[in-house]
Amino acid sequence: MRITVLGAGSWGTTVASVLTRRDHESLIWARSPATADEINAKHTNERYLEGFPLPGRLRATADLAEAAAHAELLVVGVPTGAFRDTLVQVRPNLHPWIPVVSLSKGLERDSLLRMTEVIKEVLPGHPAAALTGPNLAKEIMAGMAAATVIATEDLTVATEIQRVFRRGLLRVYTNHDVIGCEVGGALKNVVAIATGIAQGLGVGDNTRAGVISRGLAELTTLAVAMGGEPSTLAGLAGMGDLVATCISPQSRNRHVGEQLGRGRSLDDILAEMGQVAEGVKTVHAAVRLADRHGLAMPITRTIHRVVTGDITAEHAYGGLLRTHPAGHESDPG
Numbered sequence: 001m002r003i004t005v006l007g008a009g010s011w012g013t014t015v016a017s018v019l020t021r022r023d024h025e026s027l028i029w030a031r032s033p034a035t036a037d038e039i040n041a042k043h044t045n046e047r048y049l050e051g052f053p054l055p056g057r058l059r060a061t062a063d064l065a066e067a068a069a070h071a072e073l074l075v076v077g078v079p080t081g082a083f084r085d086t087l088v089q090v091r092p093n094l095h096p097w098i099p100v101v102s103l104s105k106g107l108e109r110d111s112l113l114r115m116t117e118v119i120k121e122v123l124p125g126h127p128a129a130a131l132t133g134p135n136l137a138k139e140i141m142a143g144m145a146a147a148t149v150i151a152t153e154d155l156t157v158a159t160e161i162q163r164v165f166r167r168g169l170l171r172v173y174t175n176h177d178v179i180g181c182e183v184g185g186a187l188k189n190v191v192a193i194a195t196g197i198a199q200g201l202g203v204g205d206n207t208r209a210g211v212i213s214r215g216l217a218e219l220t221t222l223a224v225a226m227g228g229e230p231s232t233l234a235g236l237a238g239m240g241d242l243v244a245t246c247i248s249p250q251s252r253n254r255h256v257g258e259q260l261g262r263g264r265s266l267d268d269i270l271a272e273m274g275q276v277a278e279g280v281k282t283v284h285a286a287v288r289l290a291d292r293h294g295l296a297m298p299i300t301r302t303i304h305r306v307v308t309g310d311i312t313a314e315h316a317y318g319g320l321l322r323t324h325p326a327g328h329e330s331d332p333g
């Protein structure tokens with residue numbers, strides 16, 4: 001199958017590599033012509049996947065029109081802040097009705113939409129799906145066993161995409177609860193910043209486990225308020241991804257939190273990283289959604305105050321496990 005992956009960062013390049021090794025005719029779009037040239041000539045992407053050889057058959061282009069016209073299946077792996085614009089640009093050259101799969105984990109800042117909702121707005125008529133779960137790019141590149149979820153309401157489309165992605169030790173599950181899957185993937189990044197802060201401040205494992213567990217309660221509360229199913233958040237797209245992101249030193253969101261916990265400024269951390277940490281932006285939308293649904297979500301609100309510079313990470317620490325302003329504290333709800 002001819003598949004186009006938009007975005008040649010760590011995850012887009014990893015997914016394009018998996019699909020190429022799965023014998024699909026994959027074309028990856030890189031914003032930077034230098035990255036496209038490097039992938040075509042040297043079969044590497046050193047900025048994002050240092051030390052990993054890419055499959056020789058993976059082709060890259062910096063021409064978005066060419067990338068769009070190639071696709072029988074479109075996979076979108078640009079950061080959520082660039083998601084809508086990128087889809088608008090590919091729209092004129094896209095074949096009608098082809099499925100579009102989002103790899104991106106976050107919420108659109110102004111509209112508060114999930115990425116499959118953005119797909120449906122910009123590309124009406126195209127089936128929209130999300131690929132999400134505990135999927136740290138470098139582990140997948142290294143061929144380590146991993147599980148992921150393809151989320152879409154239509155089981156026929158889900159099964160078809162499942163077949164396209166399934167390879168070797170990458171096990172692909174389906175889930176019809178797109179809301180639960182996307183809210184889990186977006187919110188776990190915010191909780192990972194919180195766990196990172198705890199790590200950076202040198203707290204104990206009990207504290208970190210407390211933040212992860214209460215974080216899961218926030219993922220679940222928001223997802224259910226938005227129409228998702230609680231069981232989704234207990235699975236790969238919720239707890240699975242939350243645990244991977246909160247415990248792994250590879251996570252960029254956790255890294256941001258850890259550096260904040262060590263007293264560094266957010267601007268310095270982001271400038272040095274040169275990679276996306278979606279939780280930093282998604283937290284703004286998450287707080288507005290919490291307000292809309294009348295939810296306490298103290299971890300999310302605390303991280304929002306840190307990210308906006310209202311309080312320091314050290315100040316945040318005392319509030320991370322606060323449950324409810326009225327003093328009602330029950331677990332897990």
Ligand SMILES: NC(=O)c1ccc[n+]([C@@H]2O[C@H](COP(=O)([O-])OP(=O)(O)OC[C@H]3O[C@@H](n4cnc5c(N)ncnc54)[C@H](O)[C@@H]3O)[C@@H](O)[C@H]2O)c1
Binds near residue numbers: 010030032048138276
């Ligand atoms: N890296 C992972 O392990 C991983 C795993 C699962 C999901 N994701 C999600 O995938 C998405 C992409 O993450 P990533 O890890 O590949 O990020 P990255 O920082 O490694 O790469 C981002 C890519 O997007 C491009 N980009 C940045 N701004 C752009 C813009 N304005 N227009 C077009 N392209 C732009 C960059 O050039 C780069 O190629 C994120 O939403 C992330 O949460 C990442």
Ligand SMILES: O=P(O)(O)OC[C@H](O)CO
Binds near residue numbers: 105245252
């Ligand atoms: O590096 P992060 O924090 O963006 O997390 C990567 C993946 O989403 C983990 O599943």
